[in-house]
Amino acid sequence: MLSLNIIGAGRVGQTLGRLLSDHQQFQIAQVFNLTPQANQEALAFIGAGTSLSELALSLPADITLLSVPDDDFLVVTEQLIKARALVRGSILFHCSGSKSSQDLARLCPALHALEIQLASIHPVRSFADPSAVCRDFSGTICSVEGDPQALAVLLPAFEVIGARIVGIDPQQKLLYHAASVFASNYLVTLIDTAIATYCAAGVEPDIARQMAASLAGKTLENVFALGTQQALTGPIKRGDMQTVSTQSATVSAWNADRGALYQAFILPTIDLAKR
Incomplete structure (x- = not known):
């Protein structure tokens, strides 16, 4: 051996x-x-x-x-x-x-x-x-x-x-790994941000985790069962851009870093909604 x-x-x-x-x-x-x-x-x-x-x-x-x-x-x-x-x-x-x-x-x-x-x-x-x-x-x-x-x-x-x-392809290893970072590491950061935002709104931490688990768990099920386009819901999907703008400003006023993260997702989500 x-x-x-x-x-x-x-x-x-x-x-x-x-x-x-x-x-x-x-x-x-x-x-x-x-x-x-x-x-x-x-x-x-x-x-x-x-x-x-x-x-x-x-x-x-x-x-x-x-x-x-x-x-x-x-x-x-x-x-x-x-x-x-x-x-x-x-x-x-x-x-x-x-x-x-x-x-x-x-x-x-x-x-x-x-x-x-x-x-x-x-x-x-x-x-x-x-x-x-x-x-x-x-x-x-x-x-x-x-x-x-x-x-x-x-x-x-x-x-x-x-x-x-x-x-x-070994020549594309960094790009390949970036996909894994999005799918795993940054997903954890995103859920952490969701829980922190619930808590900032006055929700108890245990309940905040349960809320995030319910939404994230079902959303991931839908993503892999239906595809990303069908799984997308929410204000951008509905075209409620005034809500998105006001919400972005509200999050930024509470926490600049979390607000920047919210803002960073707007254009990619608009693109997904169009598809």
């Missing part, structure tokens, strides 16, 4: 480590986090592997999962190369939604000299609760690109753990 080092076993790294280990796809070797406590928590969750306290002590594995923040890719990869943990011809893959395998190669040309096989596999879902992700990972879309030799090893393993594989 091929060995797998996990460099950065946060929510994504430890979840994939546990899934790949439980399904006997790879043997978990070394697991690295910044603190001993984080390391022990990750090892307990994965149920396999040994703790790596310093990157300088890294031992080589057949496959290395780089699951650190994007901005740390270069320094961490250079440290792995210096430690001789990336041996010639081995596989290095990451789970970044915004950077491609080509981006990693450009950041660290030494990878090419070592003939490291590169890939990126980005699961399109939230990892807020790793235990829940492990229970229902089956059917998760995983956007992939990279060297054929790396994908030939990685994709069958991800298919076993339940991934739905979708190939993407």
Whole structure:
């Protein structure tokens, strides 16, 4: 069985480590986090592997999962190369939604000299609760690109753990990831804004969350059942632009940042209503 080092076993790294280990796809070797406590928590969750306290002590594995923040890719990869943990011809893959395998190669040309096989596999879902992700990972879309030799090893393993594989263009990775930010990260910010606005209107926080949950939940159901055009309701859809203008001014008077967010949605929503 091929060995797998996990460099950065946060929510994504430890979840994939546990899934790949439980399904006997790879043997978990070394697991690295910044603190001993984080390391022990990750090892307990994965149920396999040994703790790596310093990157300088890294031992080589057949496959290395780089699951650190994007901005740390270069320094961490250079440290792995210096430690001789990336041996010639081995596989290095990451789970970044915004950077491609080509981006990693450009950041660290030494990878090419070592003939490291590169890939990126980005699961399109939230990892807020790793235990829940492990229970229902089956059917998760995983956007992939990279060297054929790396994908030939990685994709069958991800298919076993339940991934739905979708190939993407590495040249459009940032635009692709922006879509995920809109669909997930900014959606959370938007709901947070809705709850805060309810509260500013005098609604109790628990009731505000229930109101937002009722509206947002049903709206998302309609979006994916009927399409965005049919799901759109509200004053812009009805053409009540005087209401929209007055409401925008009211929100801005209460909170300038929330008002700017309200204003930013007006023109895109007008365009959607026209369609």
